Amino acid sequence: MTTTAATTSTPVVGFDQVSKSYGEVRAVDGLSLALHPGETVALLGPNGAGKSTTLDLLLGLKHADSGTVSVFGTSPREAIVAGRVGAMLQSGGLMDEVTVGELVKLACDLHPKPYKVSDVIARAGIAQIADRKVNKLSGGQSQRVRFALATAGDSDLIVLDEPTTGMDVSARQAFWATMREQADQGRTVLFATHYLEEADAIADRVLVLHRGRLLADGTSAEIKAKAGARRVAFDLDGEIDEAPIRALPFLTSVDISGQTIRIQSTDADATVHALYGLGVYPRNLEVAGLGLEQAFVAITTAEEAKQS
Amino acid sequence: MNSLIKLELTRALRNRKFLFFSVIYPSVIFLLVSNQTGTVDGTGLSIAKYVMVSMASFGALTAVLMGNSERIAKERENGWVRQLRLTTLPGRGYVLAKTASAAVVSLPSIVVVFVVAAVLKDVRLEAWQWLALTGAIWAGSLVFAALGVAIGYLASGDAVRPITMIVYFGLSILGGLWFPSTTFPTWLQDIAKWLPTHAYAALGQAIEQSRSPHAKDITLLVVYFALFAGGAAWLYRKDTLKA
Numbered sequence: 001m002t003t004t005a006a007t008t009s010t011p012v013v014g015f016d017q018v019s020k021s022y023g024e025v026r027a028v029d030g031l032s033l034a035l036h037p038g039e040t041v042a043l044l045g046p047n048g049a050g051k052s053t054t055l056d057l058l059l060g061l062k063h064a065d066s067g068t069v070s071v072f073g074t075s076p077r078e079a080i081v082a083g084r085v086g087a088m089l090q091s092g093g094l095m096d097e098v099t100v101g102e103l104v105k106l107a108c109d110l111h112p113k114p115y116k117v118s119d120v121i122a123r124a125g126i127a128q129i130a131d132r133k134v135n136k137l138s139g140g141q142s143q144r145v146r147f148a149l150a151t152a153g154d155s156d157l158i159v160l161d162e163p164t165t166g167m168d169v170s171a172r173q174a175f176w177a178t179m180r181e182q183a184d185q186g187r188t189v190l191f192a193t194h195y196l197e198e199a200d201a202i203a204d205r206v207l208v209l210h211r212g213r214l215l216a217d218g219t220s221a222e223i224k225a226k227a228g229a230r231r232v233a234f235d236l237d238g239e240i241d242e243a244p245i246r247a248l249p250f251l252t253s254v255d256i257s258g259q260t261i262r263i264q265s266t267d268a269d270a271t272v273h274a275l276y277g278l279g280v281y282p283r284n285l286e287v288a289g290l291g292l293e294q295a296f297v298a299i300t301t302a303e304e305a306k307q308s
Numbered sequence: 309m310n311s312l313i314k315l316e317l318t319r320a321l322r323n324r325k326f327l328f329f330s331v332i333y334p335s336v337i338f339l340l341v342s343n344q345t346g347t348v349d350g351t352g353l354s355i356a357k358y359v360m361v362s363m364a365s366f367g368a369l370t371a372v373l374m375g376n377s378e379r380i381a382k383e384r385e386n387g388w389v390r391q392l393r394l395t396t397l398p399g400r401g402y403v404l405a406k407t408a409s410a411a412v413v414s415l416p417s418i419v420v421v422f423v424v425a426a427v428l429k430d431v432r433l434e435a436w437q438w439l440a441l442t443g444a445i446w447a448g449s450l451v452f453a454a455l456g457v458a459i460g461y462l463a464s465g466d467a468v469r470p471i472t473m474i475v476y477f478g479l480s481i482l483g484g485l486w487f488p489s490t491t492f493p494t495w496l497q498d499i500a501k502w503l504p505t506h507a508y509a510a511l512g513q514a515i516e517q518s519r520s521p522h523a524k525d526i527t528l529l530v531v532y533f534a535l536f537a538g539g540a541a542w543l544y545r546k547d548t549l550k551a
Contacts, residue, residue: 060393
């Protein structure tokens with residue numbers, strides 16, 4: 001072995017067979033995952049998939065019934081005390097009756113590796129509301145203040161739970177531009193979202209969570225591929241002979257309603273070629289990529305069908 | 309943690325309603341009541357002296373009980389407590405900062421009553437008595453600070469204000485802070501003398517009478533403090549596991 005051989009780097013976040021139940025409900029069910037330095041990771045899932053519980057476990061706000069959670073190789077609390085984690089909670093309230101500036105100063109004072117208060121305020125885009133009382137903010141402004149609190153110091157991991165809730169489109173774009181800067185500085189960013197386009201555009205890795213389990217883990221392109229990469233739709237005249245259509249190669253799903261046929265295929269080229277081979281004349285032929293949203297729905301419904 | 313105490317304090321001092329009720333209001337009641345001459349039965353103290361201690365105790369009680377219980381309940385619900393748990397602030401830091409800032413506000417509410425009594429009503433005491441009174445009433449207010457924290461972790465939402473009010477007025481009136489408990493019917497006196505507020509005021513009265521406080525009153529206060537602080541700690545831990 002040479003000196004340049006890779007040292008096994010400690011994952012930023014490690015979940016090992018983690019489970020957490022509330023009464024009968026298994027919110028997180030045997031979850032194992034590892035996040036690596038510098039990744040921007042989206043945690044996707046329908047409501048009740050266990051996203052918030054997963055983040056709470058990661059941040060040490062909740063304790064796992066079984067399994068272990070580690071952050072930078074230590075317990076979540078130790079990582080927080082070391083100033084390595086900045087987090088923005090969906091349910092993170094703010095202190096009332098103080099100004100935005102005072103609150104940001106508090107966050108900087110509490111951080112072991114703080115940035116300058118004025119820098120944090122400028123970066124979060126809240127300079128013009130710095131003198132305003134926290135309880136007089138709009139939903140989007142509050143989110144920006146929460147973001148400022150999460151980035152008050154030089155943390156290595158930033159965790160965001162549904163960060164753009166309550167923001168309008170332009171605020172959301174501005175927010176992600178700021179977030180990208182954070183990621184570009186080599187930080188690991190983990191965010192939960194239900195805006196699939198955000199996951200698609202920003203994350204270089206997407207984790208799909210469903211009923212507390214990890215359904216898919218990959219780039220958004222890989223997730224789309226996993227769901228059946230392309231969508232083929234066309235109309236046929238006259239009576240439709242279903243059997244040969246259902247027997248087309250590379251299909252993952254077929255939907256025939258009236259004269260319209262919608263297909264998902266992992267190899268649309270081969271499927272369309274075979275379709276012409278049937279001797280039919282498809283009209284209005286469309287071949288399109290699946291959005292992450294459709295991929296997501298496809299994955300979760302397939303999983304539900306498997307379970308029921 | 310100091311920065312959180314500072315910010316809690318800034319906020320408390322900015323709240324005019326809170327300052328009025330904890331600092332100004334007790335002095336106003338003192339002025340209204342202390343006009344009567346004579347002594348309070350069974351104490352040998354002039355009405356002005358007796359009421360001065362009662363109102364200083366009442367002001368301190370207001371300062372430590374009223375603000376905190378409601379704030380804690382609200383901040384538990386809106387998630388600020390959770391957000392703070394994502395900082396380096398130690399778990400107890402939040403409660404300690406609340407208690408410390410309340411203690412800072414309760415000091416002026418005691419001193420203002422004393423100054424008003426001495427300047428406007430000619431209440432005269434030895435220097436050591438003034439100091440001992442301030443110290444005793446200030447230290448004693450910790451019992452109620454602990455109670456305020458416990459209520460903040462026990463009650464939530466709409467319930468916290470009425471519960472705080474009932475406890476606050478119940479303890480103030482039954483403990484004899486508003487009217488000497490010697491004016492109560494006997495059965496009520498029997499209840500009143502076991503209340504923490506009664507023991508609290510008795511502490512100050514003993515100092516005014518230049519004698520050492522009853523062991524029973526001190527024991528009562530210590531037991532209540534242990535009870536409230538223990539309850540608050542237990543409720544805090546329960547809340548932390550749930551959050």
